[in-house]
Amino acid sequence: MYATINGARLAYAERGIGRGIRRGTRHSTNLLLIHGFPLNRHMWDAQLAGLAGVARVVAPDLRGSGDSQTTPGPYSMDQFADDLAALLDHLDIERTIVAGLSMGGYIAFAFWRRYASRVQALALLDTRAEPDSPQARTGRDASADYVQREGSEALARQMLPRLLAPVNFANTTLAGRALAIMAVQPVAGIVGDLQAMRDRPDSRPALAKISVPTLVITGEADQLTPPADGQALAEAIPGARMVMIRRAGHLSPLENPRAVNRALRAFVEQVRGT
Numbered sequence: 425m426y427a428t429i430n431g432a433r434l435a436y437a438e439r440g441i442g443r444g445i446r447r448g449t450r451h452s453t454n455l456l457l458i459h460g461f462p463l464n465r466h467m468w469d470a471q472l473a474g475l476a477g478v479a480r481v482v483a484p485d486l487r488g489s490g491d492s493q494t495t496p497g498p499y500s501m502d503q504f505a506d507d508l509a510a511l512l513d514h515l516d517i518e519r520t521i522v523a524g525l526s527m528g529g530y531i532a533f534a535f536w537r538r539y540a541s542r543v544q545a546l547a548l549l550d551t552r553a554e555p556d557s558p559q560a561r562t563g564r565d566a567s568a569d570y571v572q573r574e575g576s577e578a579l580a581r582q583m584l585p586r587l588l589a590p591v592n593f594a595n596t597t598l599a600g601r602a603l604a605i606m607a608v609q610p611v612a613g614i615v616g617d618l619q620a621m622r623d624r625p626d627s628r629p630a631l632a633k634i635s636v637p638t639l640v641i642t643g644e645a646d647q648l649t650p651p652a653d654g655q656a657l658a659e660a661i662p663g664a665r666m667v668m669i670r671r672a673g674h675l676s677p678l679e680n681p682r683a684v685n686r687a688l689r690a691f692v693e694q695v696r697g698t
Contacts, residue, residue, distance in 0.1 A: 425437070426491075429511050430507050430510050431495070432487045432492065436483060437468075453478065453544075454519070455480070455482070456520045457528075458486070458532060459528050460525040460550070462606050465490055466605050467602075467605060471688065474689070478693060482515065488613025489610070489613050497620075498616055499617060500624075501531050501533070503620075520544055521546070522536070522546055524548065525675070530551065534627075545638065545639075547640075549640075549676060550654075553628045556624070565618075571618075576614060579606075584606070587675050589643060589645035589646075589679060592671070593673075598678070632660065637663065637698065639688075640657050641667050643675075643679065644669060644670050644671070644672060645671075647673060651668050
């Protein structure tokens with residue numbers, strides 16, 4: 425499905441309508457899934473299928489990713505958050521559980537800062553609140569130069585060993601699926617994302633002010649945001665709890681979808697019951 429949002433044509437997938445949740449029902453439970461970098465909505469395919477019975481699930485391609493339009497950069501976390509708020513308006517969704525992985529988590533923080541009244545709960549997967557260090561900022565620029573020279577697939581192959589748990593990197597089917605999603609991302613969109621991540625603000629000052637139920641999910645073999653980082657994030661948010669996903673690295677929804685679905689389903693049911 426497509427919608428023109430803030431001047432860009434965005435693609436999105438939606439499940440759950442027809443399972444007791446219909447379009448325009450403002451009091452239903454909604455779940456917005458925000459993909460990571462350099463990925464698209466298809467990283468959430470197992471969650472769209474597995475959680476449709478408990479929520480109206482929406483998974484968009486961010487501008488510059490997947491089948492969405494690639495507009496001139498640079499992008500920003502605030503721009504992505506504004507796009508998502510406008511997409512929710514288009515879908516007649518007033519409030520939602522916001523779930524984001526990695527870069528999607530950075531966007532979830534921006535969405536909370538800008539649209540707190542629309543956030544029913546937060547699920548933060550394999551992400552962090554800290555801004556990039558000077559070294560990481562330099563790395564973003566180097567990656568932008570590399571992808572413009574070598575292309576999306578080359579960057580995907582370079583990144584993949586750090587994104588997956590070793591046991592999953594050795595699984596040719598799973599690793600191939602992750603690579604296939606990453607390899608088709610538009611180069612200009614990847615560059616825009618890298619610039620947005622490089623320049624994102626520090627979200628740590630907002631953590632103590634988060635007043636909605638919050639779940640932190642971290643892969644046990646996540647090399648980029650290890651479990652200790654996830655635990656620290658959960659401890660900084662009032663009332664938050666952390667779930668560690670076995671046999672998963674940084675892409676936990678792709679690597680162990682059953683465990684992630686169990687955690688998210690229980691969280692959605694908890695939020696729905698409050």
